[in-house]
Amino acid sequence: MSETLVVGSYDGPDKDAMERDFPGPRVAEITEAPDLPADVREAVRAVAYKGHEPFTAAEMDALPNLKLIANFGVGYDSIDVAAATERGVTVTNTPDVLNDDVADVAVMLLLAQRRGLIEADSWVRSGDWPQRGMQPLQRTIAGTTVGIVGLGRIGREIADRLAALKMEVHYHSRSEKETPGWTYHADPVSLAGAVESLVVSLVGGPETEGYVSAEVLDALGSEGVVVNISRGTTIDEGAMLDRLEDGRLAGAGLDVFLNEPDVDPRFFALANVVLAPHVGSATHATRAAMGRLQRDNLAAFHAGAPLKTPVN
Numbered sequence: 001m002s003e004t005l006v007v008g009s010y011d012g013p014d015k016d017a018m019e020r021d022f023p024g025p026r027v028a029e030i031t032e033a034p035d036l037p038a039d040v041r042e043a044v045r046a047v048a049y050k051g052h053e054p055f056t057a058a059e060m061d062a063l064p065n066l067k068l069i070a071n072f073g074v075g076y077d078s079i080d081v082a083a084a085t086e087r088g089v090t091v092t093n094t095p096d097v098l099n100d101d102v103a104d105v106a107v108m109l110l111l112a113q114r115r116g117l118i119e120a121d122s123w124v125r126s127g128d129w130p131q132r133g134m135q136p137l138q139r140t141i142a143g144t145t146v147g148i149v150g151l152g153r154i155g156r157e158i159a160d161r162l163a164a165l166k167m168e169v170h171y172h173s174r175s176e177k178e179t180p181g182w183t184y185h186a187d188p189v190s191l192a193g194a195v196e197s198l199v200v201s202l203v204g205g206p207e208t209e210g211y212v213s214a215e216v217l218d219a220l221g222s223e224g225v226v227v228n229i230s231r232g233t234t235i236d237e238g239a240m241l242d243r244l245e246d247g248r249l250a251g252a253g254l255d256v257f258l259n260e261p262d263v264d265p266r267f268f269a270l271a272n273v274v275l276a277p278h279v280g281s282a283t284h285a286t287r288a289a290m291g292r293l294q295r296d297n298l299a300a301f302h303a304g305a306p307l308k309t310p311v312n
């Protein structure tokens with residue numbers, strides 16, 4: 001169907017399926033859409049969107065017959081959904097199929113930071129273990145407190161896993177949820193003040209920008225570790241770096257950054273951080289499921305059937 005403009009790069013089975021099911025115009029980034037010939041732009045009714053660059057009203061206006069943006073990813077903060085709604089454009093995303101993998105990465109980062117995995121690996125790999133003796137002692141996980149900021153679908157999976165590690169779960173979200181045994185905090189400062197580790201699992205976008213503020217990080221304190229698997233925007237990154245550098249924060253485990261993949265080089269000099277290149281959903285099975293859901297939304301749209309996972 002040449003009415004689908006495919007944005008971004010797809011690999012492996014996704015690439016083949018996209019080519020088979022939705023042949024037609026392709027661009028690497030949505031900013032190239034306005035440069036397409038007018039007849040191509042006017043034919044576009046759906047966009048298969050894979051990317052984290054802003055998809056703004058200007059690009060929507062360059063596609064006058066656009067009705068659907070099918071996003072590859074659960075987070076759609078790069079898409080101006082309000083502008084889409086105003087223009088009668090529906091946005092779909094790929095929720096749920098990635099919850100387990102993203103939650104696993106949150107746990108991985110927390111354990112790796114708390115138990116010194118990066119240092120442990122180099123302790124052995126360097127061949128210096130005989131000279132260096134034992135690695136310094138690390139911090140325990142079981143019996144300690146953890147706060148989840150944002151108890152959505154992924155946040156719940158994280159909390160379930162950390163509860164299984166015998167952590168005492170606290171959380172903050174817009175409203176209190178059905179969570180026997182977990183402690184609700186109406187504001188993030190109160191949450192951070194009550195816990196030893198903080199895991200950020202918020203949606204991205206303007207409403208959560210800098211939500212984990214300097215004040216929240218100060219409440220977490222010099223023994224505290226922060227983990228972020230959401231978006232780089234949800235934490236005041238400059239405030240976090242200041243505190244990681246001078247010891248007002250014990251450490252961090254981060255899968256997401258401001259301006260990624262151009263990560264602030266201040267992170268590279270820090271021994272108290274564990275860093276990952278936005279790999280939350282990066283497994284064969286989950287990426288295949290995300291691609292499938294994106295294509296199912298596109299297929300439903302072209303068939304005039306109800307969309308699988310609409311956002312607006």
Ligand code: 8YV
Pocket residue numbers: 050051072073074075076098278280281
């Ligand atoms: C990305 C993610 O979509 O789903 C999300 O919101 O952040 C990731 O799964 C992935 O990096 C593909 O762009």
